[in-house]
Amino acid sequence: MNVTSKLDLDRMLNDWPAPAVDEAAWETRAARIVEVALSRRSEDTAAVADLLAAPDLAAEPGEEQTGDILREVRAAGERSTMADGSEPGRASKAEARLSGGSASRPPEKKRPSLKEIAERASQAPGRMSGVSGSSPAHSTPLPSGRGPLSTPLPSGRGPLSTPLPSSGRGSMPPGRGSLSGALRASSPSLRPAEGVTEDSGVIDLNRLSASVPPEQVESAEKAQPGTADLLDEDEKPAAVAAVSVRRPRAPSAPLAEAPVKKRSGGMIAGAALAALGLAAAVTVVVKTRAPSQQETAAAPPAVLAPAAPREERPAQPAAPVAAAPAAPVENAQPEPQPVEAAEKLAAAPKAPAAPVGAGAAAPAAPASPAAAPRPEQGKVAAAPTAPGKPGDLPSAMQAAVGNDGEKQPSVVSEAPVPASGSLRQQNIPEQPSQGSVQAALGSVMGNARACVAGADDVSRAQITFSSTGQVSKVSVSGWAAANGQSSCVQAALKGANVGPFSKPSFAVSATIRP
Amino acid sequence: MAKISDRELVDQARGGDAQAFGALVRRHQKRIFRLAFHLVRSGAEAEDVTQETFVRAYQALDRFDGRSEPFTWLYRIAVNLSLNMIRARKPSRNSTPADDPRIEALLLETRPSHGVDPAATTQQRELAAALCDGIDTLSDTLRTTLILVCIDGVPHEDASRILGCPEGTVAWRVHEARRKLRVYLAERGFGGDAE
Structure with missing residues (x-):
């Protein structure tokens, strides 16, 4: 009973029995319970409803800040994070009990929508500052004959223009190729249509390019990226x-x-x-x-x-x-x-x-x-x-x-082999964490208990995990072994898995109570 | 060794079969008593809680909808009754008395391997008392969860149903209770791995 390791503490807790009572006393108690229950069958049934509800336990400080602990515990064992869980109703109930509760959480910062981003991108420098694209008054109708995504590809490109793909990217750097004079003459405050109606997530690049001021178009036309020369030289060396x-x-x-x-x-x-x-x-x-x-x-x-x-x-x-x-x-x-x-x-x-x-x-x-x-x-x-x-x-x-x-x-x-090997070594713990052992045993303990249901004494099992995390050996003693339930318990506990670890094996004992 | 399941016993008891209810009591009274014993820290009170648990369960048999296992249903009643009993008490003691029945139970469990050495026995008793003290210093929430999961061995999934909270919350509470308990023991010279 030396509390020098975590498992010792767990063992103490697991092996902590109630005061011993002989079988006759249990039988007497059971008979009395049945008798009292039958005599009080019809009385005070309203108070039972309170007892059937979840216990009124105040949430601990820190519970609301945690993530999904189950996954964390199974993966890393000891990190303390906790989540609201998979049941929203219960989670909200737990949060409602908190003093601060979810109301104390800072409100989520509003993110700019695609619409706003598109508007900012389409704004000319020095004009129309602020997000104002939601107003229809700021949108200028497109030139006639040009619908969305109907911008023709540049055809009369000079020797300096970068070839554009044939997908109709009219929103390449403004002024590239053959942005028509009609487009340049249009109002620079042109806004994409989707910016004024709804945020569909689709950005009309043609309209964006149409909203660029002429001076930007001209300056961009003069500024050619480095790849333009290379590509053009491939096609037209004389240029x-x-x-x-x-x-x-x-x-x-x-x-x-x-x-x-x-x-x-x-x-x-x-x-x-x-x-x-x-x-x-x-x-x-x-x-x-x-x-x-x-x-x-x-x-x-x-x-x-x-x-x-x-x-x-x-x-x-x-x-x-x-x-x-x-x-x-x-x-x-x-x-x-x-x-x-x-x-x-x-x-x-x-x-x-x-x-x-x-x-x-x-x-x-x-x-x-x-x-x-x-x-x-x-x-x-x-x-x-x-x-x-x-x-x-x-x-x-x-x-x-x-x-x-x-x-x-x-x-x-050869180079990646040691890198990946060391990476694997870093991820595998020397031995399974206490949390993973508890979680693994907890997941199979219900089946093991079913094997010893009705037993009048505890059963013990020594479970040995191999380095793969699977159970390699189960030794059963106590009531289950004496009453022929060893195989049942073994089969139940074989399903535990603590995840891979580097030690050759890892043994843990468990007490199975009926 | 074919046994009748708990659900079948509940169904039969709901139909008026007292023997089925008796079988249910015999099957689960030890666990209920053990849980109540650690929660209320008294054998006599635990016995009362156990009896009351089954009586209330019998009264509410018609409300058992079968969505959960009967034993989790019984556990929830027992936890509620135990908490009611604890809260109805006067806040009397600040430390675990020397004759705390939990200490005796713990020493009885470990006596075969250490009982021959008086010095070791004394140390075991001190450790057991510190352990009881540490558990008692925990909040009701942490203590109940710790007793359910670590002492009584209830899986997290069942504990979450009993306590009405997410499984992750149960895991966090267990972790937190163990951490605090370890710190408490380390401060008193038992174990050196206080976090």
Whole structure:
């Protein structure tokens, strides 16, 4: 009876009997109870109603702040959270008993609806401040002939416009493409129709775009994201010169500073990554078309990599791959230095190549995309280093990642294993928590009691859980064992599950009272 | 060992079968007495509560709708009667008397393994008294729930029906009662895991 652990306390409580009374005394009491009950059958039945109601127990302080404790107890054992439970009526009754009750809860903060968000988004700077879209007076009818979602796709896009998907996204950055003059001339205070009627959750993007002021449209038209250049250059390589000519005008616009900032960092990195991807793709294509490249593996790839752009840049300025590296530097320098461009290109592949452990082979990866656009020169070194068949996709991929690329999968595949293993170890407790043991036994104790119903003595069971949380062994003693109910009790207790734990086994004793 | 279920006994007793009611009494009177004993902390009063529980249940047999088990129905009556008895008492004592019957019952339960050592027996008695004191310091809500679940072994689901509160509330109360009890015992030098 040493209270040094939690289970000892529970055992003390579980084994706490009532004063012993012999069977004859119980029988005498039962007979007297029946006699009294029969004699008082008809009297005072109104008072029974109070006794059949739930006991009037005041809620403890803290009960209203808790979550669903049952799940918590089964999962973690000892954290004290509690919920209102699954029965709303009882929960409300319990809350009603609280001194503070639910009335003391702070009112939930009102969230802005989609309607309000759409209205704010559609508001022009400096006008129509506040949420006023709920008033129909603020909505301007759409131009005739334009219903919701009926905005035609931009058709007369210039060389700088980003291609739009064919789903009719009329609410792309305002001013993009062919937002018609009628739209620009419409009132800037145009509000989406759903904003004035009901909050259906559907935002009419066309109407939003129609409500943009002309100055925003104009400034946005001048500000092009970095991807626009890349995509346009893919389609129209000749437009590169036009871009470089037209962009210097952007700073003259009052709102053109933001696009300039955007171009500075992310645009360079994005363009470099896109160029690498394109170069790798072209490498694959070139390998399929030029099987004779295997003969040209004479020069070391590390040397060829930086040299490649220097030779190729003036020769093919309009080639898709060659134009891509030029994009990051075209704003700063109309004539970019090829060495810098090659270094920037080589910087990205170095990172994935480093874990492979081949220091000499690392530069080979950037060499292949850089040299890929020159199949006719016969000096491409990256592709020929691949030992596979020419035109074979695996060999092309291997060439793209370098000579030691085959080592990478092993490194990559090994990495997640210890991570997930340690994660699993962290989640599994050493032994089941007291709460989970109680919950597990409580869930099966009713069936076990049914086995010993009518017994005049207690039964005890030693339940051993395996590390999976399931019951591996049940030893029954006491009344159940003496009266042939061991199997019944065992079967009942076998259903307990405390959840997985790391110890090999965990035993707990339980007293089964009739 | 085919037995008649409690529901069948209730149905038969409702039809006027006194023997069926007697069987129901014999089947559950020990548990009811034990619950009442721990709630009212007196054997004699527990005996009164037990008798009154069955008498009231017999009077209300017609109101038993069968949605719950009869024993939870009996338990609810017993808890209500015990609480009524406790609240009708004068607030008399501040500590558990040395002759508290619960202490004797607890010592009787553990005597076979420790009874030979007088020093150990004294320590057991002190621990039992501290345990009774700790339980008595709990509120009626926590004490009733603790006795139902931890001492009497009623599952949370049944305890929630008896007490008329969500299962999560029962679990929280048990956790809170055990925590307070552990702290109480730790402050008196029994166990060192006070939270």
